[in-house]
Amino acid sequence: MIELSKIGKHYTEGNTKQNVLKDLDLTISDGEIIILFGKSGSGKSTLLNIISGIDLPDEGSVTIDGAKVTGLSEKERTLIRRNKIGFIFQFFNLIPTLTVTENLQLPLELNGIKDGDDKITAILNEVGLPDKANSFPEKLSGGEQQRIAIARALIHNPAIILADEPTGNLDYETGLQIVDLLDRVVKQKGKTMIMVTHSKDVIGLADKIYSMKDGKLTETLKEAYLE
Template sequence: MGIVRIENLNKSYGKGNTKVEALKDVSLTINQGEFVAIVGPSGSGKSTLLHLLGGVDRPTSGKVYVDGIDIYNLSEKELAIFRRRKVGFIFQFYNLVPVLTAEENITLPLLLDQKEVDKVHLEELVNILGLSERRHHLPNELSGGQQQRVSIGRALAYNPSIVLADEPTGNLDSKNSKEIIDLLKISVKKYNQTLILITHDLNIASQADRIITIEDGLIVQDEVTGNEKL
């Protein structure tokens, strides 16, 4: 059984003539440790699917199971806790808190949960991400690539089961993009996490274990690439 299991997932917005069906009866299973790339044209439903996987939005109908938990059977409070502890989010726009240092941004999910920071894990993350020399800098003192490294650290701070990345290299040049994808692959392998990544870059998608193509709210292709496991 996969770490992520989706059953007959539907999501629509609006009513009548303005109704938009963002996802149509999508079913999918993703296994522990897989790197899955989701591709498709703008407006195809990629981000909607990612948000439903992470408990950010609620489906119109259908089920999402993560680690065997039916996440939309949880209360709002339980769902918020689930998101903090089980899911790491990485976005195209880094969403860092401007008044917090790089290290404080990384540890923010733990502090919000009133959990003690694991100093060993934090040190390991900072070193993997190449932020040792920048850990006490504010976001506006960091380059775009460094800010995205901080957002990756924040996503991994709780050692989540799954990492959801929505166009994580969209604002970066090709050199930084490659470094960010390499970092993600190293990190999820080290911590045996599942990486689900939206991208328009087919070079990035080709590095995944699977490429799922979505068009008009439907999965039209689910291809195993033949790459070695992360």
């Protein structure tokens, strides 16, 4: 379970203080899929960063499975991220100097998991790219890169997936394929996911939908988007 309590975050630019998040409360149960909508600069990505421990809030606390992330050192937060969280980025962010297999090996190595070959084969089959095992990222299309990025986020079996506009850099068709993939490998496997997006095509995945405005979250009914 992820609990955010009274989260506040502001940035200062010159003499102006800009509140990005204000007094924000959010509880996400295990296996829940949350989708965050909001305009650019509304604080969606900041919220993801705070949940993952990449950033610290100015006020409030974040608790993951009972552990207060906001009270941990930078290294401890990194280790939580390493063990419990899988990241999916808008621009895929695969390591260009590693092959697909090696990109997938990396989280396994970081978590001390040896003999991960079977896992890699299995997940490559799952994302539909078993023949790309030895390719370098630059040889893959955008959609393929994002599939591998999803595989990388999942390979070490984290409980939480954080996705920052996973279809934002893909064409419509490819975006739909990615949503379909996320449905299979995240939702159906009971993982918790928080996804920031502008795309309404992902709504089908959501258990809850929030829109972000002026640093606050407002829950929106799924139906409102489906209409």
